[in-house]
């Protein structure tokens with residue numbers, strides 16, 4: 141064990157910090173759940189890609205830097221420290237990208253990866269259906285082979301950013317006779333294809349952060365299928381592993397929120413009447429640290445050839461509950477002002493984006509597999525307790 | 529000792545509940561969100577005709593002269609339907625304060641009684657702008673304001689104040705900050721008298737918020753129990769999973785141990801509003817804790833559906849998040865209890881559950897100093 145950064149890692153950090161300082165937009169961008177904000181965020185992805193900072197762990201051939209996981213963590217630390225824009229490209233670069241590199245053909249990689257990396261094509265994820273939430277194997281939407289094409293019918297729901305995105309990666313039932321997790325395939329669909337209807341769904345903050353997608357005899361080339369027919373479940377599970385595991389929520393995000401919470405606490409300290417808030421602030425700080433330490437440990441283990449298993453479910457629970465705790469504590473610190481929606485452009489530093497973050501934190505224990513499902517996985521697969 | 533409501537109180541609660549069931553639905557609440565004022569005059573008039581706006585107003589000026597115990601279950605019903613109109617604040621805080629002002633300042637009697645009569649018949653809205661609330665709900669609908677300058681109480685009409693609107697996370701709430709200039713002509717009572725009035729107002733306001741949160745919590749739980757029976761995953765109702773049952777059972781436990789606390793606070797406030805601090809602070813904290821837990825767990829049990837604008841649950845959840853910090857937040861209320869517990873002369877323990885003045889025999893302790901008794 142040697143818990144010090146190497147000279148190269150320090151140099152890498154300095155390089156990231158300098159580049160971000162020079163490139164981060166001076167004005168904060170509008171929310172990417174608005175059409176204007178979406179395009180602003182797309183531009184930012186293009187800027188990142190031009191500097192080869194879009195996804196540092198990707199191979200150089202795909203516009204990355206071939207960084208290892210420790211360097212990725214350093215990049216993320218600098219990214220959140222600089223309060224750079226949120227990643228509208230997240231589904232593509234963190235989830236689909238690595239899956240495509242593992243399962244895609246050379247032609248598919250050539251077709252999809254560079255446009256994904258550049259932000260030219262932004263991806264949504266289309267797995268959930270009205271009848272298939274926690275029970276994803278209940279997927280009913282179908283893709284039926286017809287010559288060189290698939291004909292798609294059915295409905296997806298809760299697809300994040302699908303309102304403005306260009307493509308969606310889905311799981312469809314390709315074998316109509318099949319049931320549960322057999323007979324599913326992983327298929328890409330352009331959201332402007334004929335027969336696709338996207339209905340925006342407003343989230344708790346009133347913005348259409350996700351959407352329902354209807355498929356009415358939509359035709360896509362068989363080329364758009366990732367992996368073999370019937371392999372959809374297996375591929376999806378490896379993507380979900382990335383999602384729950386390391387990539388979806390890097391620890392720097394929470395360390396930065398915890399740091400801002402401590403700053404708010406310092407300002408408010410004199411007015412605080414409730415000693416449990418002190419306890420909450422200290423716990424938020426400690427839990428953010430613990431999440432970072434756990435991630436560094438996992439990253440080191442993976443780099444030494446290890447793998448990630450059911451403990452990724454522990455991560456998902458830990459960060460989503462931490463996030464709720466951070467934002468609820470901020471609400472307590474803001475007291476009677478917490479309910480106020482800050483005016484656009486008003487210089488009200490204290491309110492900041494705490495309220496929006498508080499609302500978003502409510503969804504953390506639900507998306508990427510609910511925390512109840514994660515607890516079942518931990519109990520049954522990690523602790524090997526009897527199945528319910 | 530009798531900790532039950534009487535037949536009349538329950539009948540009144542039932543008739544309000546059935547009126548609200550007709551007049552206030554999630555659709556009609558969403559319809560209010562589309563309007564400038566957010567206030568439904570017809571509903572207000574109906575409430576006035578039922579006598580509810582004037583329930584605590586003296587009979588002599590057109591009210592029913594009832595008290596906080598009579599009102600507490602009605603406030604709970606308002607929470608249960610997430611009523612947007614500020615009935616609880618008006619009927620329990622403004623009316624009481626006006627009546628007390630009439631008592632304290634005979635020169636104000638005529639105007640004060642006239643306002644009380646208008647509150648009772650629904651023709652005027654008077655908002656008591658307590659200093660603990662930086663924003664006033666539905667200020668733009670008010671005709672008059674009772675406002676603090678230090679501890680003095682001033683009465684101002686709508687055209688004597690200027691309002692700056694602020695958006696609340698709860699679209700049913702219409703907040704504004706009030707700016708105004710105190711003058712000798714606007715002052716009704718001085719600071720010494722005002723202090724007691726504001727203290728009572730705070731307790732009544734916090735009690736009202738607590739009772740509403742109790743109703744909000746129960747409504748969220750009921751909707752979610754229903755949803756968990758209807759929604760199926762893995763071939764069975766999601767509510768048949770223990771993990772889901774336990775989330776909702778925990779909500780039920782919190783509600784059970786908030787309800788009697790709120791009812792005791794109503795009783796204590798009706799007897800001696802200035803000395804109800806601990807009972808009210810306990811009620812506010814317990815009810816908020818139940819409502820916040822319900823907001824979290826009920827959202828969770830709804831899955832992604834619970835994170836949408838179109839699912840009704842957020843009507844109640846957002847009200848809970850707002851009321852939790854209205855009329856004193858958790859820190860304020862826990863601190864009131866904390867300060868009191870630190871007082872070496874504080875009388876607490878089993879025999880003081882209902883306060884010293886209610887104890888029939890001489891305790892041989894420091895009775896005669898009832899100000900040190902909490903409940």
Ligand SMILES: Cc1cc2nc3c(=O)[nH]c(=O)nc-3n(C[C@H](O)[C@H](O)[C@H](O)COP(=O)(O)OP(=O)(O)OC[C@H]3O[C@@H](n4cnc5c(N)ncnc54)[C@H](O)[C@@H]3O)c2cc1C
Nearest residue numbers: 265267268273274298299300507510512769828829831832
């Ligand atoms: C903000 C957000 C973004 C999302 N983005 C996407 C996206 O981009 N693409 C996509 O495909 N999906 C997305 N989702 C959907 C997400 O994956 C689902 O919400 C999730 O899988 C849960 O499904 P559900 O909402 O249908 O809830 P349900 O499965 O109906 O669950 C309801 C409740 O029952 C509980 N429950 C269900 N089964 C069990 C069980 N066996 N044991 C214990 N408890 C159980 C759940 O934990 C939950 O509390 C998103 C969701 C949210 C909130």
